[in-house]
Amino acid sequence: MQALQQAGLEIYSVRGKGYRLAHPFEMLDAETILAAVGEEARGKLHRLEVHHEIESTNAHLLTIAKQSDASAHACIAERQRAGRGRRGRQWVSPLGGNLYLSLLWRFQNGAGSLGGLSLAVAVAVMRALREIGLQSAGLKWPNDILVDGRKLAGILLELAGEAAGPCSVVVGLGLNVHGQSAEMATVDQPWTDLTSVLGHSVPRNVLAAQLLHHLINVLSEFETQGLTPFLGEWAAWDVLAGNEVTLYLPAGEVRGVARGVDENGALLLANDGKLHRYHSGEVSARIAPRSTGGCQ
Numbered sequence: 001m002q003a004l005q006q007a008g009l010e011i012y013s014v015r016g017k018g019y020r021l022a023h024p025f026e027m028l029d030a031e032t033i034l035a036a037v038g039e040e041a042r043g044k045l046h047r048l049e050v051h052h053e054i055e056s057t058n059a060h061l062l063t064i065a066k067q068s069d070a071s072a073h074a075c076i077a078e079r080q081r082a083g084r085g086r087r088g089r090q091w092v093s094p095l096g097g098n099l100y101l102s103l104l105w106r107f108q109n110g111a112g113s114l115g116g117l118s119l120a121v122a123v124a125v126m127r128a129l130r131e132i133g134l135q136s137a138g139l140k141w142p143n144d145i146l147v148d149g150r151k152l153a154g155i156l157l158e159l160a161g162e163a164a165g166p167c168s169v170v171v172g173l174g175l176n177v178h179g180q181s182a183e184m185a186t187v188d189q190p191w192t193d194l195t196s197v198l199g200h201s202v203p204r205n206v207l208a209a210q211l212l213h214h215l216i217n218v219l220s221e222f223e224t225q226g227l228t229p230f231l232g233e234w235a236a237w238d239v240l241a242g243n244e245v246t247l248y249l250p251a252g253e254v255r256g257v258a259r260g261v262d263e264n265g266a267l268l269l270a271n272d273g274k275l276h277r278y279h280s281g282e283v284s285a286r287i288a289p290r291s292t293g294g295c296q
C-alpha cells in the first residue's frame with residue numbers, strides 16, 4: 001500500500017472493507033488501444049509498447065532510434081521516473097491516470113525538412129482533444145496546449161540522426177488527464193487536467209487511440225506536404241495572436257505583438273513597425289480571452 005502511495009496514488013482506508021483509490025482509473029492496455037486506433041493508422045503503426053513504469057518514453061524510443069531504422073513505433077507508460085520536459089525541465093509523471101506517450105518516426109529527408117513539425121504535432125493533439133469533446137483548448141507557440149491560460153499538455157520533440165540524410169524524431173506528449181495527486185501539486189506552473197475541464201472522465205485507452213490516430217495521420221502528411229496543410233488550424237487555435245508578448249531568448253528578451261506564425265512555424269512578432277521572425281525562445285504573455293472554436 002505504501003509503495004502505491006509513494007508511486008503517486010491517493011489511497012484511503014474504508015473501515016471494515018480495506019482500501020480504495022481516491023480517483024479510480026482504467027489501466028492502459030495495448031489491445032484496447034489498437035482496437036480503437038482506426039484501420040488506416042493501425043496499418044501504419046509498426047509497434048505499440050505499453051509500460052507500467054519507465055524512465056522516460058522519449059528516452060526509451062531515442063535509444064531504439066539510435067540502434068535501428070525503426071519508424072511508427074509508439075510507447076506509452078502509466079508512470080515515468082524521469083519524465084523530460086522542454087528546456088531540460090522535468091515532466092512530473094505520477095501514476096494515477098495521466099498520459100505519457102511517445103511516437104518514433106523516421107523522416108527520409110533529414111532534419112532540415114522538419115521546420116514546423118512541432119506545430120503540426122500540436123495540431124494533431126488538438127484534433128484528438130476536439131474529437132473527445134474539448135472545444136476550449138488553444139495553442140501557445142510553439143506547442144503548449146492550454147485551457148484558460150493553464151497548461152493541459154506539453155510536447156517535446158527529440159531528434160536522433162544527422163542534419164542531412166534520414167533522421168528519426170521522437171514525438172513526446174504529456175497530457176494531464178486526472179491530475180489530482182500530491183506529486184502534481186509540485187508542478188510550478190499553472191496547469192489543468194482533462195477531467196476538470198470536461199467535467200467528466202474520458203477512458204484513457206480511447207484517448208491514447210485518438211491521439212495515436214491523429215499523430216500518425218499528421219506525421220504521414222507532414223512528410224510529403226510540410227506544415228502548409230496545418231497552418232489554418234494552427235491560426236484558428238493560436239491563443240497568442242494579437243496579444244502583447246515577451247519572448248525570452250538566450251541573448252535577452254524582446255517584446256512585441258504576436259502576429260501568428262510563418263510558413264515554417266516561426267513566431268511573428270510586430271514591434272517598431274516591423275515584423276520579426278523567431279525560431280526559438282520561451283513566450284510569456286497575459287492572454288486576452290478569445291474564442292478558440294472556429295476551425296473545421
Ligand code: BTN
Pocket residue numbers: 055056057058059080082083084085086087089091099100101102153154155156172173174175
Ligand atoms: C513540455 O515541457 O511542455 C514538454 C513535456 C513533454 C512530456 C512528455 S511525457 C511523454 C514523453 N516522455 C518524456 O520524457 N517527455 C515526453
